[in-house]
Amino acid sequence: MNMLTDFPISLIVLCSGLCLILLGLWGMLTQRNLIRIIIGFSLMDTGIHMVMVSIGYVTGGTAPIINDAVAMNEAVNRVVDPVPSALVLTAIVIGLGVTAVMLSFAVRIHKTRKTLMIDKLTESKW
Amino acid sequence: MIKRLFIFMILALMAVIFFNLASNYTENTSLSKLGHYYVEKGPLEIGAPNLVTAVVVTYRGLDTLGEVTVLFISAAGVGLLLRRSRRKQDIDSQDRDNRAEESKNSHKPASEIVETATELLLPMIILFGIYVFMNGHLSPGGGFQGGAIIASGTMFLLLALPESHISRLMIAITESLSGFSYVVVGVLGVIMAGGFLDNRFMDLGTYGELFSAGAIPLIYTFVGLKVGFELSAVLDRFRQYDQNEDTDSV
Numbered sequence: 001m002n003m004l005t006d007f008p009i010s011l012i013v014l015c016s017g018l019c020l021i022l023l024g025l026w027g028m029l030t031q032r033n034l035i036r037i038i039i040g041f042s043l044m045d046t047g048i049h050m051v052m053v054s055i056g057y058v059t060g061g062t063a064p065i066i067n068d069a070v071a072m073n074e075a076v077n078r079v080v081d082p083v084p085s086a087l088v089l090t091a092i093v094i095g096l097g098v099t100a101v102m103l104s105f106a107v108r109i110h111k112t113r114k115t116l117m118i119d120k121l122t123e124s125k126w
Numbered sequence: 127m128i129k130r131l132f133i134f135m136i137l138a139l140m141a142v143i144f145f146n147l148a149s150n151y152t153e154n155t156s157l158s159k160l161g162h163y164y165v166e167k168g169p170l171e172i173g174a175p176n177l178v179t180a181v182v183v184t185y186r187g188l189d190t191l192g193e194v195t196v197l198f199i200s201a202a203g204v205g206l207l208l209r210r211s212r213r214k215q216d217i218d219s220q221d222r223d224n225r226a227e228e229s230k231n232s233h234k235p236a237s238e239i240v241e242t243a244t245e246l247l248l249p250m251i252i253l254f255g256i257y258v259f260m261n262g263h264l265s266p267g268g269g270f271q272g273g274a275i276i277a278s279g280t281m282f283l284l285l286a287l288p289e290s291h292i293s294r295l296m297i298a299i300t301e302s303l304s305g306f307s308y309v310v311v312g313v314l315g316v317i318m319a320g321g322f323l324d325n326r327f328m329d330l331g332t333y334g335e336l337f338s339a340g341a342i343p344l345i346y347t348f349v350g351l352k353v354g355f356e357l358s359a360v361l362d363r364f365r366q367y368d369q370n371e372d373t374d375s376v
Contacts, residue, residue, distance in 0.1 A: 008153040018144040022137060029133045056161075058154045063266065064177035066169050067334055075169075079177070081154070081161035082168075086181040090193045093270050093353075097200030100360050104207040107367060 010057035013050050020047030034106045034116045038099060045095040049088045056084030173330035174263035174339040182268065183342050187323030191312065194349060198305065201356045208367040236286045244286040251279035259350030263339040269346040273353025280358035284365050292362050301355045304348040311341055311348070 020043050027040025061080035062070060070078050110116055157165060164181055172180040182190050236244075259272025283290055315324035325345070331338030 010153050011148065011151055014151060015148055018148060022140060022144065025140065026133070026137055029136070056154075058157060064165060065175050065265065066165075066177065067175045067264070072169055076157065076162060076165050079157075079165055081157050082164055082177040082181050083158070083161050085178045086186060089178065089182055089268075089270065090189060093193050094196055097197045101200050101203045101207070104204045104364070107364070108207050111367075 008059065010054040013054035013057070017047045017050030017054060020044065020050065023047070032117050032119055034109065034118060037118075038102050038106065041102065042095070042099055045091075045099075049091055049095075052084050052088050052091065056081035169333065172325060172339060172342070173333055174342055175334055176263050176265065176268075179263045179268055179342060179346070180339075183263075183345050184323060184325050187312070187345075190349070191308070191323070194305065194308065194352060197353065197356060198301075201360050204360050204363050208363045236288075240286045244282060248279055248283060251282065252276055255279065255350070255354060259346050260336065260343060262346040262350075263342040264334065264336070269349025270353050272346075272350040273355075273357060276350070276354030277357030277361065280354075281361055284361060288365070292358065294359070294362070297355045297359045297362075301352055301359070304352040304355075308345060308348040308352070311345055315341070 024040045024042070024044025024047060027043060028037050031037050031040060058080050060078070062078055064075075064079040064082040064085070066072055066075050066079070106116060109121070113121065115121070156162075164177055164185060168177045168180045168185075169175065172184050174180040174184075235241075255272045255275035257272075258267035258275055259269045262268030262272070280292070284292075312323040314327050316322050318327035320326065323345070325340035325342050328340040328344070330340050337343065
C-alpha cells in the first residue's frame with residue numbers, strides 16, 4: 001500500500017472524522033448524563049462533517065473562490081469540489097438546530113425531575 | 127455486563143466498516159462531474175466568485191430554504207419547550223418592568239471592564255456579522271455564518287449585561303419579514319427569470335463587486351438577518367428560563 005508512504009491530507013481528515021464518529025457513538029451509548037449524551041451527538045456530528053469535507057477534497061485543490069488568486073479558465077483543475085462544502089454548510093446548521101432542541105429538552109427534564117441521569121427516568125424504559 | 131458487551135460489539139463492527147472505508151480511500155485527482163459543471167459554468171451563469179455560495183443559494187437554493195425552515199422550526203420548538211407556565215405568563219405580561227427590576231437584583235453585575243468592553247466591541251461584532259453576510263458571494267462566509275456572528279454578539283451582551291432586555295416583538299417582526307422576503311425573492315425568480323430562487327432577475331453587475339451576482343447579496347442579507355435574530359431568540363429563551371427558575375427558588 002503506497003498510501004502509507006505518501007499520506008494524503010484528506011485521508012488524515014477522513015480518519016479523524018471517523019474516529020470522532022466512533023467516539024461520539026461511544027459517548028452516546030455509555031454515558032448516563034443527558035448533557036454528556038448531547039455532547040456525544042455533537043462529536044458525532046462534527047465527525048460526519050469532517051468526513052464529508054474530506055470526500056470533496058481534490059489533490060492540490062484550493063478553496064472554490066474564483067478571483068485574482070484562481071483564474072476562471074484554470075479553475076477546474078485547481079479548486080476542490082464545492083458540492084460537499086455546500087452540503088456540510090447545510091448539515092452544520094441542521095445540527096445546531098437539533099442540538100438546541102435537545103438541550104431545551106434537557107433543561108425541561110431537569111426542571112421537572114431535578115435530575116439529568118437517564119437511570120432515574122424510568123417511565124420510558126421497557 | 128451484557129449491555130457493555132453489546133456496545134463494544136457495535137463499536138467494533140463500526141470500526142471495521144470505517145477501517146475498510148478508510149483503507150480503500152484514494153484521494154480525488156479531478157472534480158466530480160457535477161462539481162466540474164458548477165466550477166466551469168458557475169461564475170458565468172451566476173456571477174458569484176464564491177462557488178459554495180453559488181451552489182448553496184442558487185443551484186441548491188430550495189435546500190437552503192428547507193434549511194432555514196428547519197432552523198425556524200427548531201427555534202420555535204425551543205420557544206415552546208422553554209415557555210413559562212400560563213399563570214406566570216399573565217403576571218409577566220402585566221408587569222414585565224417589575225420583573226426586569228427583580229432580575230437585576232438577583233444577578234451579580236459584571237465588572238466595569240467587561241461592561242465597557244461590551245459597549246466598545248458589540249457594534250463591531252454586529253458590523254462584522256453584516257460584513258460577512260453582505261460579502262457572502264465574494265469571500266468565505268454567507269448568511270448563516272454572518273447570522274451566527276450576530277448571535278454571538280447577542281450572547282456576549284447577555285453574558286456581560288444579564289439584565290439587558292431584548293425585545294421579542296422586534297425579533298419576531300424582523301424574522302418573519304426577512305423569511306417572507308426570502309420567499310418573495312424566490313417567487314420573483316420564477317416570474318422574471320428561469321425558476322424558483324433564480325438570482326438572475328436582477329442585473330448580474332460587474333464580476334467581483336459588492337453589488338453583483340444578481341439577487342445573491344439580497345438573499346444572503348435576508349438569511350443572515352433571519353438566522354441572527356432566530357439564534358438570538360433561542361439564546362434569550364434559555365436565559366429567561368434560567369432567570370425564571372431563579373425567582374422560583376427564592
